Structure formats: C-alpha cells, structure tokens
Amino acid sequence: MTFELLSPTIQKKIWDLEWRQFTPIQEAAIPVLLEKRHCLLMAGTASGKTEAAFLPILSALEKAGQTGEGLNGLKVLYLSPLRALINDQFERIERLTDTLDIPLLKWHSDVSRSKKMTWLDNPRGILQITPESLESLLVNHTEKVPRLFQGVEFIILDELHAFLESDRGLHVQSLLHRMRRYLLQTPVMVGLSATIGSPEVAQRYLYADDPDGVAVLNPGDEKRQIFLQADYFGKENTTLPQALVRDIYDLTRSKKTILFCNSRGQVEELTHKLNETGKQLSGALYTKRYYPHHSSIDKGEREWIEEQMRTTAQPLTVVSTNTLELGIDIGSLDLVVQLDATSSVSSLKQRLGRSGRRAGTDSYLMMYATEEEDLVQAVAVTELLFDKWIEPPEPRTAVYDLLFHQLLALCTERQGVFRDELLEEIAANPTFAELESTRVRELLQWMLEEDWLEVVEGRCIPGIQGERLVRSRDFYSVFQTPVLYKVMHGTRLVGTIEASPLVMAGETVLLGGATWEITEIDEKRGMVYVIPAFDGKRPLWLSGGRQVHPQIAEQIYAVYTGNEEYDYLSPRAWHRLQEARLLAKRQGFEAGVCVLQEGARALTLYDFAGTRRQNALATLLRGWLREQGLGLVIKQSTFSITLEGGEIPKGFAKKLVTFLVEVLTRHTELKYLMMGRSAEPEGGPASKFAAYLPMNFQRWIEDEIERDVEGLRVWVQAQKWKAVRVGGR
Template sequence: MKLKVTQEIAADAIMNTDAHVLITSRTASGKTEAAFLPALSLLSKKPSKSIGILYISPLKDLINDQNKRLSSLLKYGNIPVFSWNGDVSGSQKQKVLEINQGILQMTPESLEAMLMVNPQNAVRLFSDTQFIIIDEIHSFLGSDRGGELFNLMVRLERLCGRQYRRIALSATLASARSVLWYLSSQTNRKAILCKPRDEEKDVEIYLQTYTIPHEEEVKQKVKQEWQTFLYDQLRDQKAIIFCNSREETESTANALKKIARKCKDPDRFLVHHGSVSAQIRERAETKMKSDEKIVICATVTLELGIDVGDLDLVVELGAPWKVSSLLQRLGRSGRVSKVSKMLMIILEKESISNLPQFLMPWDLLQTISMIELYHRRRFLEDEKFLKKPYSLLAHQTLSVLKTYHQLQPNSLAAFVLTLPAFVNRFSADEYRVLLKSMLENRFLEQDDQGNLFIGLNSEREVNQWRFYAVFQSDSEWKVYHRGSSVGSITIYPTVGMSLILAGKSWIVDKVNEDRRTLNVVPDQSEEIIVWYGKGGLIDQQVTWMIHQILAEIDHYPYLSKNSNLILNQARDLANESGMIEDPNLLIYGKLVFLNGWFDQKEINSLKRLLNVHLKKALEIRQVFTNRFIVGITGEIEPMDLLRSILDCLNNPLQSDMFLHCHRQLRIQPYDHFVPDNLLSIAYMEDHVKLDQIHNFLKIIFCQK
C-alpha cells in the first residue's frame, strides 16, 4: 500500500522522534491512518500493559464512525477498539477493564467523568498508555471545552505518574503556534508540526442570491422559486445541505420532501443535527456511505470528519459564519473526483428602509468576503481562549477535589494553577479570592486540618452527570414515538403542539414534566419547532474584506447573474453614500452612522454601553446595529451625541456600564461559583472592546 504524503511525513515524525506531533492536512488526506499506523507500529515493538492509545474526539458520532473504521482496519491485527461514553453499557465497560488493551475512544466529558467518579479505573486503563490522539483539534480551540481537554491530559498524566505522547489532527488551522504550546505544556517533550504541501483540489463554487420581499404572497412565490431551484440542482446528486440552524435544517428537508411527493419522486431527503436521536443520525450516515443518491440536511454535526463517502455536491444555505467552517464543508465533496463542488444559496431579506446601511446585501457580502479571504490569502480564523476563564477555573477546582477528595489550599493552588488552561492567566492572589468566596458560600468546606473538600452547596451539582461538561447546553425535552427516540427539542412543549423533527411532522400527544419527555404521533402540519442558536462573532478580517470588495471593481466568476447584479448595486450605493470612505460619519437628520468598519465585538460593546449607561443621559432613542454597522438616533444633535460618547470613553469603564444587573455577569455555565468582583474583571477583559471606536471618535474630533 502506497502511503499518502501526509502519512509519510507523519510516520517519520512519530517513529523517528519522541516529540508530540500536530498533523494538519486537508480533508480526506489520510490523517487518521497517519496518526494510528505509526503509533501502532511502535506499540507492536513495545506492547503496552494497558490501553495503548487513548483517542479523544469532539463528537460521539465521530467516535462511532471511527470505531467502525479502525475495527475494520485492525481486525487482522488482533487489536481491540473500544468506546467509553454514556451510551456504552456497564457490561461493555467492564469488558474494557478486563481486556485492558488496544485503543479506547472517548470524548473529553467521558474522561472528565472517569477522573471524577472512578479515578482508579483511569489508573488501571492508562497506567502504561503510550499515545493520546486528539481528533479535529481545531473544534476545541477558543472554548472552555478546549481548555478542559488540555487540562484533562495533564491531570491524567499526574494521576497515572507518566507522560504520554500527544498527537493532534486538524484539517483547518489558522496558526499552529498555540496548539504546539498546549501539546507540549507540562511535559518534557517538544511538539512538532507535520504540514505537507497538499495537492490542491479543483474547486467549483456557484453562488445564487434571492431577495425575500415583505409582501406575503410574493414572499411565498420567491420561497417556492429557490426551493425548486435547489431541488433541481440535487437531481442525481449525493449531497449534504449545510444549514445555519436546526430549524432551517428541518424546514428545508420538509420543503424538499413536499416537492418530491408532488413530482412523484422517491423521498431521499434525511436530516442530521444534534436534536435528532443518535440512531436516526447513524442510519443517515450509513445510507450516505451506500451507492444511493441520498441528500442530508445538516448542521455542524456533519462538518467534522464523519465518513459519508464520496459526495457529488455540498450546498451551503445561508451565509457561513467562519472561513474555517466554509473550508471544512467544501472539503466534504470531491474525494474521488478531486473536484470540490459547492452550491451556495443566499437569502437576502428586503429592507423596509431606504438608507444605504439597511439596503446593503450583508449576507452576500459576508459570503463573498469569506471566499475571497481564503482564495487570496489562505486566511483562517485564529481561535482565542478567554483571558479570564473563571467558570472553568471553578469547575476544575471542584473536579480536582472530587478526584482527590481533599487537598490543602497550597497543594490545590499548585495543582490547579499549573494546568495548561490557567498558566499565565490567574495569579495566586486571584485564586485565593475565588477560594475564599467559595468557602464563604459553602461551595467548598474546610476541615480542622485545613483540608479543602467539596461543600454542601455544590455537592449535588458536582455529582450530576451534567457537571462533566463545561459548555452551555440547552434544556432539552426528549421526544419519543411508540417507544423509539425521535430526538429532542428545547422549547416548552404542550399537548396538541405541532412540530417537525427528524424530517417528519408530529403532534404532541403526551408530556411528562418530571422526566422531561413527550410522546408524539404523526401529523401533516407544517409548523416548525424553533431552536435558539448562536452564530458567533464575525472575524475583523471579514469586515475589512467587505470594505475592499465594495471599493474594487473585480468580477467574481462564481457569482450567478443575479448575485453579480446585487453586488454591483451595492457597490454603486456604497460609493454614492460615502460608505467606503474611512473613517467618516454618515448623518441623516438626527440619525448618525459611525462608518469605521469596526470589529463586531466593538459594535456589540458600544451597543450595550449606549443602551445601558448612556441612553437616558444622552436622550438616545434607538441604536441600530448588525454584524457590520452601528447607527444612533436621539433627541440631541449627532455631533454633540458623539462628543459625549467620546468623553465617556476617555474615562475608565466598569462592567456595570454594560449590564442591567449583576446577574448578567453570569455568562458561562459555572459562573455562579465565582464572586461578582472577579466576574466583573473577566467581563471587561473578555467581552468589552472599544479601542477602534475610541480611536475613530478621536480622529473625528481631532484628538490625540
């Protein structure tokens, strides 16, 4: 078998050095084999007396997929492959403990649970482990979950008294530097990068735009038009349609099913998202690997490395939120043909205002910006962790105490503050303030010898399975039909309510509030259930590229005739209104727009400052913002208004100027363990940014 370039370079790094290894290469370049084959070769020469390789994945679905793939690959080598998570039975886990060999696959939450509840199992299973392999490491970056993962690797090593070689895999990574630091953190090994010069696949993108009017009759006509266009493009195609929300996923699948029934075509449309049951998702994945021309409507659940075979086409419905996400999705197609094909459909809502800021096709501009950023610069977002992750600090403090039962304050501080997520982020004094507050609130308690242990007011929460996760999760209701799981919803259900889930229409028959479950029966309603998702922040580079796109006259060959027409109209409007001049103000009576092409975080910060702190004093009527613009209207003259804002920014800012009450400081899942004074510091560090707007106003008023 001839190795791919990625596999050759990785094999050399893994087998001929003792370093940690980061493998970055495009989708379908053989990264899984690049990590496992050399690691297993080394294990064959020096067999482990316990689990040989711990594999950590962001998704249970990806674990299930890789389990089948690795089991098939290793079936003749007598190397067992096991999974360990909440869906695995107790008898199967006991079997893993008895055999204690081969590869064990886990999510960070499963490893957290083991360290907290059964640390003796961790010692038994990983006492002679040689490698930790982290798949899709980019999906952990910039989040508390990533911080938890890097902490867990160090905690496991300290518990077992040994160091493991760490191998991380990623298809999309902006900067390797921070990942290499985390891979080598608290070890005596360096981390090296394996990044082959990938053979570029040809890319074919076609971007179609529809303007959605307000008038209901015309709106339905346009809706039917774009759905029919999409249906026609999917004929004889195996494809994934990526949507930006679960609601959109369900409604799109339902619309395509209706067209299929009308055309008397077979129903080949499936759904795949986090609220659909694991069994239904797995059936969809299995069908995609067959020769059938299946179409799956999905969210990010199929963005990562789950094997869905060779796709003819990927569809992006709506503007992507990240360049890295766009690249991940594009890479899902063309594995055999070496041509990645993507159809992008943008739905621009018609504006009710004639002001240029509201007439701009922002979703179209955002999409073109992301395509051009990667095409011109190979740009990818650099995910940054919180500067003051107090929620994670409190969580890990309680988790460590659960593992070791009790620790002296100095020992606890020495242990926790040297975990990778907290190095150079918290001082001993800051941690002392946190521990003192947790003691005062009985989240921690202290015995006569000075040992700290889990307190009365945190014990119940720490002992719940939800505590193993550090990310926000919606409060969900499990949905069943005739005893089989259909999925889950996040809004409060009532008997008789109609919903669409797993691509089918249902009506709620029974609700069990104690168990948070509901039974449904089939229904023909078209009412859509609503999930409340978050798109995230747009990178500053996307905003600057939009500015550049509006200022230039370049033609983009991937645009449809209508998309090109809309772009040219936007360019004309931007030039005529002065929007592309930087920096400047655009004033319409008492409405003023700050035309500075600011970072989205800056726009959000200014909006909160105006609405909470300055609205009454400056007689502000309304603040208009989206991802790219900020406009203010009030009773006083715009220049007087802006000068007052500048005066405010010239003075120190406090968190209560951005929040209506202290409860709003609690943003992360475990912030309730943290005192308000620390959360205030963290809020200003991580959620407030006004440097660009401050400098913009200084320029306007000629201040130095």
C-alpha cells in the same frame, strides 16, 4: 522508503488493504511519529490523518513487543469531541488492529457499563473517549486512575481545532495536566486537524513545556481543483422562496450531496420543501431523497442516514447543520451545497473538504444566499479562504468558571487536597496560567465559605453543595445544554426540541423532515406528544445569533466598497451585489473610513468591527449616554449601532467620536463599561458554571466572552471618521 519503516505486520496489513500509495500527510507523519516526536498533523478532510497517526504508533508498539500477551496497560489515549466520530473512527482503527491483538475500547455514554468495568479491571491497548467521559472516569474511579494512566505512551487529539475554539479545549488541557501525576513517562502528543488558523497556538496547547518541539506537518492536499459558484434568491416573507427550492432540487436530484444550513429550523424547512417539490413533480413515483441531520434528530435516525450515505449508490441528499462538518465518514460525494454564508472561514473550509474525497477528484461547492448581507458575507468568507486565512484560536483567559469546576473535580479525584498544594496545582496548570493569584485565592476562600468545599483533617474536599453538584449527571461537561423535550409520535421518538414558552398545544413543529402538531405537553416527564400536521401553518423553531470575526467584518466592508469582480457569482448574484454596492455608496461607504449617518431622530454608526468589538462599543456608549442624560437607546445589528429614541443634537456625531478616541486612547480603567452594563449579565450567565459564582467573577467572565475592549482600542485608533447627514439636516 516510508513503507519500509513500518513493522512487518503493519506492512502486511497495508498489502491486504490494497493501498497503492500513502497520502502526503501519511508520508510526512510516519517517520516523525516513529521517532516519537510530538506533532501536529494538518491536512484536509479524507486525507488519511487517522491512519497517518495510527500506522506509525501501532508499528512502534509492535516493534517494542507491546502486542498480544506482551501488551500491558493502556498505551494510546484518543480524545474526540464527538461520540459519533468515535464510533466512526472505531471501525477504521479496528481494521488496523485486528491482526495485532491490540484491544480497542470506545468509552462514552452509549457503551454498556459492564463492558467498561471489565476493561477497567484489565486496561490494555487503545482507549477512545470524549472529554466528558474522561472527567467522569477521573472523578468516579479514583482508586483505579493511577494504574490506568501510568503506561500511556501516546495521546491523540482528533479535530483539534474544535477543542481550540471552545471551552471544551480548556477543559481537555486541564484534564491532561491532572493526568501528569500518574504518567511514568511523557507521552507523545499528536493533534489532528484540517483547519488550524495559528499553528503556534496548537503547539503550545499540545506541549506547553516546549512548543517549538512540536513538529508541524502540513504537506498540503493532493492537487485538486475547486469548482465553486454562488447564486442569490431573495426570501419571501422570511420563508425560503420556491424558486430557490426548485433550483436546489434540480441541482441535487441526481447526485449524492450534503446541503449545509446554518440552523436547525432552516434544515427542517428546506428538507420538507425539497421532498414536497419531488412529490409534486413525480407524484406517486417519488421516493424520498432528502433527509435532515442535526442534533435534535433522534440518534438512531442520524446513524441510519449516515449509513445510507456511505452505502447507497442512489442519489441522496442529507440536509445538515454543522453536525456533519467534522470528520464523520459518509462516503464520497458529488457535491456540497451551502445555504447562506458560513459564520467562519474554518467552517467553509471544513464543508468544502467534504467533496472531492476520492483520489484524483475535484471539489464542487454551490452556495446560495437569501439575503443581501449573506451574499456579501459569502463573498468575503470565500475571498479569505482563497487568501488561505483562517480564524486563529483565541482561548479565554478569565476562566474562573472552569476553575470552580476543576477545583471540585480535583478535590474529588484526589479524595482531598491540602490547600497550599491545591493552589500550587492550579498555578502549574497551563489552563489557569493567566489568572491573578489573588483572585484564585479569593475564589477558593469563597468556595470554602459557601460550602462548595470544606476542610477535613487539613484537606479540601467537596462540601455538601459541592458533593451534590459533582454527583449530578450534568457535572462532567463544561458547555451549556438547553432543557429539552422529547418529541413523541405514539411510541416513536421523533427527536427533541428546546423547552420554551412558545412550545404549546396547537403549535406545529418541523422535525425529522415532517410537520407535526403538538397535542399534549407532559412537563413532569419532559415529553411533547405530536401527530402529523397538514394545515400548512408555519412551524415553530428557535434559532440563535451568530458571531462575526473582525477580519471577516472588515472583508465584508471591503466587498461593499470595492469594485472587484468575482467570477464565481452567477449573473443574478452579481447584479444583487452591484445593487448592494450602489446603496452602500449612497450611504457614504468608502474604503478606509468609518461612516456615521446623522439624522434628526437617529444616529447610526456603521462599524464593521466584529461582534465582540461592537458589543464593547455598545456598552461604552450606553454608559456615556447615561452620563450625558440623553434619553437615547442603542439598537445593535450585525454591522451597525443606532442611537435613537430622542432628538439628536447637531454635531453629535463629532462629539461621539471625540468621546471614543479620548476614552479608548487615554484611559486604562473604563468607568463607562461599568455604567453601560445591566444589573445582571445580559441573557443570563455567560457560561455554564459562571451561574454559581459571585457577581464580580461573573462580570469578568461575561466581559471576556462578550466584549473585546482591547480590540476596540486598536480599532478606534485605526479609524478615519466620516459623518453623513440625512433627512435634510
């Protein structure tokens, strides 16, 4: 029996907490972790993954006499992508450790320096930390690092998929490799996630020396039904229609709900309209029920909203971006609502898992689409979810930007490293395993020549430029953060907004569920001063684009060209889908072919290839058009590329296809890729530290992030082409 495997104190703790049974992931994980085996714990939101990891780990520490006065040093390192998640998990872990006398410390920018320094003088127990704070610790406390990490026995990576899907994961991988030199033993690696598309990638990430030695535990969620419906309300002049707002209001007014949106602007607009609808219907009796939650809302406001969701028994809805997609506890919900399609299956699975958290309860998801494209994408993503497909992680390999960052960090941490030793260290680091050694040497030499590094007594240390960068507050994170203004109403911090030429006095901004007029901008202090606005002017907000995975793009095309019926579509949504399918048929869409629509002044290729493949295709075509001497320009949309701006010669579609097949099947070096790129990286450097690098390195990074040439080769070779003439030709 699993319960009997645990230590006496942990058994008593379970009795005190009145647990009646373990969840499936806890049943699976406890015996494996008690054997101190590396493992990946895969289970849905609210399945008890945190306890599945900590119950056996705490039992192992107790059985080894490593509690109370017998506990020496740091034993468990817990890495999380979010400070908010650390704060949330701190309380859960503390409930398990309070009778074991195992110290628990959270380390991030909100924790006082004095508390951190006191613990650092006598490190013990469990440390919860973000990657950025771990980097800071390694760089700024070099004399204490060896003693700090020598006794670590367990390393836990929470929300592992969030690391695998981003540059932060590569950063973490490099940090863990740098820690190896201080460890007296190989720690047990534990990954926690609700959504991993390729477990084998996670296994290699957790323990590259022996990926097959990482146990994959995926017992499946306890049986529950999923109730899902999708509806359609078309936008009115780019704004959300009142009929949609009223439908959402009627659905959520008596429930506890998370309403997910895909942008901060959408969150603010919908929150405002829902509360205005409530006021119109209830008058003075209305109490605010809808609250926004996104990264630009003041942290204190976000934490208050989370606490309200956890504790109140009253109907309440939080309107959120992906800030509530990960495992922050907001209690049990009646319903999850998604406005417009998610950009990934992983995201939909995470959001769906937010409901049905109580044992024996089901999951309820209501999806709304406001544009045809979103309706079709919502169906495609839902069908892939039902097929149990999730985007596989695709870590970058041309990570010269991260190498630049880590060379500076490593030379600071070690207080100087001999050049040959530095090269050996980089070659052994799995993060940089696929970099060409000649390019690594070229980058290192450039850093020495440009004073990012210098050699003193044979050792590489940061030069003047490098020292300045390492000591900046922005050094520890590898992700880009926009310049932000603080938005102030009197002395109250409302939140933040991205600095932009569009932010000016007289403009209005939606923030915190209210509309504000900008009265003054203090550029020097980074402050925007506002007053409540009532003029009804459409508020300012900035939103970015979205990337589409090739598998999702292909599924979207299959929805357009198929005849399947989907029982989760409302009659209104089903009718709109049928209209979309009829229009697609008129445009020549049919299963298994790629359509080129050829007119007198424009040629449109409906690729449905995915964002990165399409970017590569567009770049190749720009180079080819330049060589052809045609005055045509390229315009991209999510699923098509249009050549326009001049006369389209007859038979041009066939010529274009011949070019693509020829260049992508017979040529390994694509001169057209070089010809089709702008003089500078489009939209600026492709990553945070790429901006510091020579242009050739910036190009290699940009190409990998923005363009999938090899994927395009595969796509082109698989296509059957169909040219359709329009405009009477």
